[in-house]
Structure formats: structure tokens, C-alpha cells
Amino acid sequence: MHKKIVKSIIPTVIIGSVVTSLALSSFLSSTGIGKAEAAAAASSSLSFTAFLENNAPNRTIKTVHGLNMVTNLSSTVVLVNKQRNLPSSYVPQDLVVPQIPFSFSGPSPKKQMKRVAATALEKLFAAAKKDGIDLKAVSGYRSYATQKAIFERNARNKGEAVANKTSARPGQSEHQTGLSMDISSASVGYALEQSFGNTKEGKWLKANAPKYGFIIRYGKGKEKLTGYSYEPWHVRYVGVYIAGEITRQNLTLEQYLGQSH
Ligand SMILES: [Zn+2]
Known part of the structure; x- marks a missing residue:
């Protein structure tokens, strides 16, 4: 082979x-x-x-009832954002729970990731532990229905404009791909907040994630390109080579995939 x-x-x-x-x-x-x-x-x-x-963005999109739907659903480089939706029925076929520490105990669907991402994340956590860095996973796979409930709750509490910047609409969350995980540390009480990026754990994650195939998906200063505020806690699996290139060239996933066709 x-x-x-x-x-x-x-x-x-x-x-x-x-x-x-x-x-x-x-x-x-x-x-x-x-x-x-x-x-x-x-x-x-x-x-x-x-x-x-x-997997280029312009080759992996179709319009259904006026909505742009992605077509490479289970690809490691699927691009999901505010212009590109996953179908409400899409559930990754190979979800597993990575053997890593979580910020909460007990079984939960949000512990899951696609197998390739889960295996890579186990390696990342092992490397962190070896370096004396205490990370915990907070939230991985999220179904369409769960994302819908989260967005509607945020819109009710904070207004739709704020909800739109800080949470994804259903079908537009990377968490539905099974390739993303939110990660935090005890130093910020396992919160998902920007101050995590200034902690030694957040800095370690940024520096080391690409070695295991992950990118910090919503980078600082990239808000206009990604449509989201800076999220130092949200990592997305894309594979080691592509993660390295995106990081080296300081690109977003949108820019990297858009330039490569
Ligand atoms: Zn996230």
C-alpha cells in the first residue's frame, strides 16, 4: 500500500x-x-x-433549498463555517471516546470524536503530560440538535448578534464534524475563555497542536476570515502536514483550502 x-x-x-x-x-x-x-x-x-x-471549497458545495451544503462530510479537511452547512442528519460514522482526561466525569456524547482525531488527540495529551502540562478536554462532538439548543439559548440570553459571533448556528458548527475539541486547564477553571491563550497550557497547546495534526481554528486577528472571535481553546484536526502548513503560513483553514486548487 x-x-x-x-x-x-x-x-x-x-x-x-x-x-x-x-x-x-x-x-x-x-x-x-x-x-x-x-x-x-x-x-x-x-x-x-x-x-x-x-476537497477545494468550490468543489465541495451544493445548494439545497437556498442553503449551501458541504458535500465532503467525512473528509479530514471538510470546511464548515457560516457559509457552509452540514446536513441536520449528519452524524460521523466512527465516533469514539479518546482516552484522555476530561473536565467532567461520566459518559457524554460530547466526549466523542472521529477515530482519526481521537487517536491524534491521545498523542497530543500524552505529550502535554510528558511536558508537565495539565490539559483537560471539555467538549468534542456535538449533534445538530444540541447545537440548535445552544444557539437558541445564547440568542435568548445575549441577543442574536452576540450569539452569532460566539456560537455557531446548527449545521455550521465544526463540533458536528467530530474533528474538533475544546480544551482548557485548571488555571482558568476549565473555562472556554480567551485568557486560556495566555496561560502556559494555552501557549503549549498553540505551539504543539500542529505536531499532532491540529490547528487553533479561530485565530487571533482572524475574526473577519473565520467569522468567529479568537478561540485559543478550540482545536480542529486536519492532519499533520496540513496543520504544519497552515501554522507556518499563518493561514486560516478557509485560506489554505481556497489557495490549493
Ligand atoms: Zn469549540
Whole structure:
């Protein structure tokens, strides 16, 4: 399987001269890309360039009843935002609970993530522990119905304008993809607030998340591009290579996916 992938990707590397061999090995590692994508790449000789082209924002959207719906629902690079909706019926097929510390006890649907993201997050938490950094997971997968209830409660309490900046409308939350987790620390009482970004735990997360395939999805100063306030606690799995590129180039996921076709 690996031989086939390498054969299909190497020409891109030579022609493009942008993917280093280190990045290539990250891309090919089982944690760097979803197993489904790796299998697809092997069986259909998809190159990395083709993978990005197939997942480009303008190729992964269709209009249904006046709403823009995304079509690459289970992709590791699915782009969900205020212009791009997930169907109300979409539930990821491979949700599992990562074996990491949570800020609360007992079973809950919000402990879940897609398997590829859960495995990567376990590695991130193990690395944090090794560095003496105490992180806890707060909220992962969220169903359409739960997101609907959260948005409506926020709109009631804070008004719709504030709710729109700080919470997603149903179908527009990355948490429904199973690829995102909110993370916090005891130093801020496990709150999801911007001060987490100034703690040693928040700084560690920002510096180390890309090594495990995660990006800080709603960056500081990126509000106009993402549509959301700075959220130092919200990480999104995209795979090691892409997370590294997005971080190195200081891009949003919107910008990265938009430039790669
Ligand atoms: Zn979040």
C-alpha cells in the first residue's frame, strides 16, 4: 500500500518542490491523514494535489433549498463555517471516546470524536503530560440538535448578534464534524475563555497542536476570515502536514483550502 502512495505522490513533490520529504512522511503516516483518505489514495492513485483539489471549497458545495451544503462530510479537511452547512442528519460514522482526561466525569456524547482525531488527540495529551502540562478536554462532538439548543439559548440570553459571533448556528458548527475539541486547564477553571491563550497550557497547546495534526481554528486577528472571535481553546484536526502548513503560513483553514486548487 505504501509503495503505491509514494509512487503517486512523488511526481507532485518533484514538480511542485514544495513538499519536503519530512512533510511527505508526515502526510503518509497513519496519524497524519485519515485512514480512509490513505486507502483512497492507494487504490485510486490520488496525489496530495488531487486530494486538495477534490476537497477545494468550490468543489465541495451544493445548494439545497437556498442553503449551501458541504458535500465532503467525512473528509479530514471538510470546511464548515457560516457559509457552509452540514446536513441536520449528519452524524460521523466512527465516533469514539479518546482516552484522555476530561473536565467532567461520566459518559457524554460530547466526549466523542472521529477515530482519526481521537487517536491524534491521545498523542497530543500524552505529550502535554510528558511536558508537565495539565490539559483537560471539555467538549468534542456535538449533534445538530444540541447545537440548535445552544444557539437558541445564547440568542435568548445575549441577543442574536452576540450569539452569532460566539456560537455557531446548527449545521455550521465544526463540533458536528467530530474533528474538533475544546480544551482548557485548571488555571482558568476549565473555562472556554480567551485568557486560556495566555496561560502556559494555552501557549503549549498553540505551539504543539500542529505536531499532532491540529490547528487553533479561530485565530487571533482572524475574526473577519473565520467569522468567529479568537478561540485559543478550540482545536480542529486536519492532519499533520496540513496543520504544519497552515501554522507556518499563518493561514486560516478557509485560506489554505481556497489557495490549493
Ligand atoms: Zn469549540
